Amino acid sequence: MDHPIKSDHSRFRKIIKGKLRKNLKSFVSKGQQIVPKGKDKFTIPMPSIEIPKFKFGSKSEGGVGQGDGAEGEPVQGKKGDEKGQGKPEKAGQDEGSKELEVDVSLEELASILSEELELPNIEPKGSAQIDASKNRYTSIGTSGPDSLKHHKRTFKQSLKRQISIGAYDPSNPSIIPTRKDYRFRSSKAKIEKQNNAVVIYMMDVSGSMGDEQKEIVRTESFWINLWLKHQYEDIDFRYIIHDATAREVDEEVFFKTRESGGTLISSAYKLCQQIITEDYPVSDWNIYPFHFSDGDNWSSDDTKLCLDILNTEILPASNMFGYGQVESRYGSGQFYKDLHAAYNEKSEKIVLSKIKDREAILGSIKEFLGKGN
Amino acid sequence: MLRSKPINKELRELQKEIQGYADEFGLDYFPQIFEMCDYDTINILAAQEGFPSRYPHWRFGMQYDQMSKGYRFGLQKIYEMVINTNPCYAYLLEVNNWMDQKLVMAHVYGHNDFFKNNAWFSNTDRKMMDTMANHGAKVRRYIEKYGVEKVENFIDSVLSLENLINIDHLFETDEVIRAREEKEKQFAYENSIEYQPVDKNSEALKTYLRSKNRLEKKNAATQEVEQDQFLLASKIPEKPVKDVLSFLMEFAPLEDWQSDVIGILREEAYYFLPQRITKIMNEGWASYWHSKIMTSRALEASEIIDFADKHAGVMVMSKQNINPYKVGIELFRDIEHRWDTGKFGKDYLECNDMVEKHNWNKNIMQGRDKIFQIRKTHNDISFIDEFLTPEFCERAQLFTYKYNAKTHRFEIDKRDFQAIKQKILSGLTNFGSPVIKLVDANFENRAEILLEHQHNGVDLDAQYAAETLRNLFQIWKRPVNLATTYDDKEVVFKYSMNGLETID
Structure with missing residues (x-):
């Protein structure tokens, strides 16, 4: 059985998407947009809803921080923007952060995007697929050019041989590969749909x-x-x-x-x-x-x-x-x-x-x- | 449902070792139980604020969403969780390495000792795990009976008022309440006409007062009718009430299940309150002990770099907030040092020779005793108020910052000791929430609620205040008012059928 939190979770997702509890929709924070920042940096969505409470308006409040800097120097970000990498064993006491900036690759980002927007994978046109064969170096063979020699496997093989014929001396662990021990990376043709x-x-x-x-x-x-x-x-x-x-x-x-x-x-x-x-x-x-x-x-x-x-x-x-x-x-x-x-x-x-x-x-x-x- | 499991033999051995060090240093703790879980389980537990079973609510789903995303994208990792129960439960994360587990265990013994000994925790429900599970069962039953929308809506309204509770109630055991009622009865009796004082002097005084009262009454005869009516009308509540939730349970037009839900949420809010008012001390104390135990006992030579790295990660300073771990541990160390060397008291404070002051060492070695004593009796406010020193502020590079309307950003304001202390304290006052009291439940004789905000220089967030009033209105079912100061003007926000109005 799934943990009950999964149903809390799906309920939250539905609220976020405005399918349920429309009155809460206005409190969904606008951290929803994925914004490209610089080359490979993005702000990823971390939607959250803050339950309204009597609280202080943020602008007049200010606060206390730690670090160097002269008077008048800016304190980056907004208050409460940063969730320390500490150990929040008392979660829920802090007002959580709403937007988080993080390095993610394009690949990851696309998967986040598809998850957030529930994008379906595209079915490419049937007739437009071209089968292309590509060589991939995924296996090991006993022959090949020196440039493709796999040293680790070669020494392993050599060690195996020496042990099996009793020529290996642990106190003087010298391993000498012979021609027959050599192992090479070898290619396999792989058919890929293009x-x-x-x-x-x-x-x-x-x-x-x-x-x-x-x-x-x-x-x-x-x-x-x-x-x-x-x-x-x-x-x-x-x-x-x-x-x-x-x-x-x-x-x-x-x-x-x-x-x-x-x-x-x-x-x-x-x-x-x-x-x-x-x-x-x-x-x-x-x-x-x-x-x-x-x-x-x-x-x-x-x-x-x-x-x-x-x-x-x-x-x-x-x-x-x-x-x-x-x-x-x-x-x-x-x-x-x-x-x-x-x-x-x-x-x-x-x-x-x-x-x-x-x-x-x-x-x-x-x-x-x-x-x- | 609960997916954590007991720790293995090696870790049990490790626990024995760490517990030995805790004993050696004189930590006094509840029986400690460690459980092991995978990251998904620890995310669930963290999302539910440490408890394996809570009432169903989307908020836990939201926290779970954030935790798991945070973990997946490598933004944050929860090392451990510990909850205030007896026996004390703490969860370890499967993927952590050996050094991490040591560190976490040492840290947990610190928290455990704090939970057991700090006065503000003395009346918390140590069987909260069962209580929470019962709350869950009750709410589930209500959802089955009345529908999820209805119950959830009501829970949201109540959560919106969750911070309208009274810190003083942490010490309100049945005994205390009874004793006070007794006293009040006594007081009322002593002030009544029937009361015959034993002491002759006070009798004379009483007679005088009574005659004076009569005289005043006569003078005020014209106003008497009006005044009587006013007295009648303003009977509820007699004194301003900070614990609005309990007031609503008693006086709001609620169905049984609704008042039960308020009771549940109120109980949980009070359970978490001590942790909110001792964040700096609690984290400081636990960090002090993990550091002490690790560096003087438990660490292997090969683990030192890893430990230093992890410890530094926890202690990282932020320009936007003070890190409770960092400020807490440094203050405890500072206090220990001051009471070891005797850098306190009249002689030290009045010493004007800076060199002498700096090298001051009476070698009285009372530091350890002092910090043990402080962890028993203080909360964050008194801790900062009493032990924050100008020297400490400078060393810890503390500063205050404020919003600059011209540049639209927050800027460093001052590095002045008094200003820093003031700012920290005002942030901690009333656990960081505005002080709001319910002063009248029959405002203008129309069964309306009047809340009063004690303005201390910072305005309320108007949008959130309006929504909160709306939630209160839904529970009270009559218009609700909030008197506050906004933009330097005294105003009353009123929420009724017609929505929000502002009365100047």
């Missing part, structure tokens, strides 16, 4: 997309990349920016460009389709186009054209098509409504998501990747 994926990002860079909006797209794409990298061995990224015209750029330009002028979404879709047909044969590749905009399009005619391209070209070719609408002060958000009306969540392949602000990023990632296509 699957390829390409992610095509499209972004509206017209005047109405501000820095805040771009930052959201950047963060969102970081997580999408992270997840897909975790799922596919070989993955390509392509970037398209568009206003009234579209062009392909590299990653850096993609996030930095700011243009002005009108918006013709169809231009990007046309280019996207062109990239797919030229470089990524549908039978071999898993294709993921993502489009981010603030929802403004020049005309309803152009929107019709977009739907047309989506229906006839892009959707049949892709595993999934994601449209993320970033809220901006200037955007009308019309395009989301148009797509919504056209697909009405009927299509398996198209995922629409509205991203209101930074807080909404994780939810949106879940919308995009939650289907496991």
Whole structure:
């Protein structure tokens, strides 16, 4: 039988996710976002709920600390931010820490992400799998080049031999390998499934997309990349920016460009389709186009054209098509409504998501990747 | 369900050895039982605040979530857990190495001695393991009967008021209560008209007082009617009450199971209270002894580096908080040194020659006795108040910090002894919670509760206060008020059907 705490635990998880006890939801601390910090450092989510009590407001309080430093020097972090690595044998007496910063590898992070968001593993397209044979040095043989000699195994073998013929003297433990003792690393061919994926990002860079909006797209794409990298061995990224015209750029330009002028979404879709047909044969590749905009399009005619391209070209070719609408002060958000009306969540392949602000990023990632296509 | 198991033969031998050292140093402890568990089990135990069986509540699930994540990502590791029971249970972690186990055992004997001897623990329930399990069984029964949402909701409301208890009650045994009631009766009798004093002098005094009273009454005759009404109305409670939970049990319109739940949570809150008010002393004491036992007796030469590393990890200083382990152990050592050398008392304090003061040594060797005595009678507040010295503050690199509104960050404020002491003490006052008393349960004659916050310079967190009032409102079922000072203004927060209102 499971320990009863497991049911407390699952109850807590449900509260956190807002499925139960909605009144507590507002006390869920916002340590939920996984934020990349520096190269390999992340703040991982440690959601917690603090039961409201009469307590002191934190800002006026201050406190006492230990260490060097002159007056006026900052005391890093907030009070209570740090949980000492001590021995909390009286747990529950301290107000716990809410966010923790920790070094985790991308691999680990992806697994945390999948756990937090309950992302399903992606089933790659059946026909697109390529069997590739690779040599892996996993076994030991009696012949091979000196460069692959396995010294430890060689000496072991030699020791075995000497002991068995009684030539080993513990008081003078000299081991002399002979030719027959030599052991070498040897390779075994391993057949590995290879699957390829390409992610095509499209972004509206017209005047109405501000820095805040771009930052959201950047963060969102970081997580999408992270997840897909975790799922596919070989993955390509392509970037398209568009206003009234579209062009392909590299990653850096993609996030930095700011243009002005009108918006013709169809231009990007046309280019996207062109990239797919030229470089990524549908039978071999898993294709993921993502489009981010603030929802403004020049005309309803152009929107019709977009739907047309989506229906006839892009959707049949892709595993999934994601449209993320970033809220901006200037955007009308019309395009989301148009797509919504056209697909009405009927299509398996198209995922629409509205991203209101930074807080909404994780939810949106879940919308995009939650289907496991 | 309980997944810890008895320790093996080697560890039993080790325990015997460590216990021998504890005896040698004169530690006085409850019978000590060590159990071994894997990391998941110790995470569960830690999440449940040391007990193998608690009432069902999401909070334990949350703590478990954090513990296991913390362990998995290598952020924290629980070395050991010890709980205040007789016999005293402590848990060892399977994956710890031999030196760790030694260290933990020595540390645990320190805690055990503290639990047994410190006065603030003297009335704690030493059979708390069974009591907690019973609490669990009761709450489970209520959940079966009334549904999990309803019971859990109520528990959350009560937990929200959990810190409205009274430290003085730690010494309230039945005996003490009876003795006081007796005294109060006596007092009331002595002040009544029927009372005939034996002593002639006091009789004269009483007569005088009585006549004076009558006179005053006559003068105040016009107000009398009003005053009588007021007296009637303000009868509950007679004096301001700090133990709001027990007040609610007595006077709130509760169903039987609800008042039982309050009783359960209140009992547990009082059980944990001594640990909250002796954190520095308790950890300091245990660390003092693990250090003493390890470095002077138990350590093998090969283990010294590992020990130093682990010990340093526990003693790490933080700029945001004082580490109770560090400050505790250093203060005990400082006191021992001062009472060994005689660096206390009038002569020493009035000595103005710094060199002489520094080299002061009367060689009276009372240090060990002194710290044993302190661990018996003090709590963190009196410990800091009495034994924190300017020299110590400087050596321990203590400072105060405060929020700078201009830079939006906390900055080092002062390294001044009085300021540091003041700040530490105010952080410890009323176990770090705001002092809030229930002064009236018939506020404005409308059966509303009035709470009064003793403002000591720090405002309450308004959002949390509002939510807490809401929880109190749900239990009391009539509007509740909180008088406090907020943003330098005296205000009353009122929570009623209409939500929160602020009355200036």
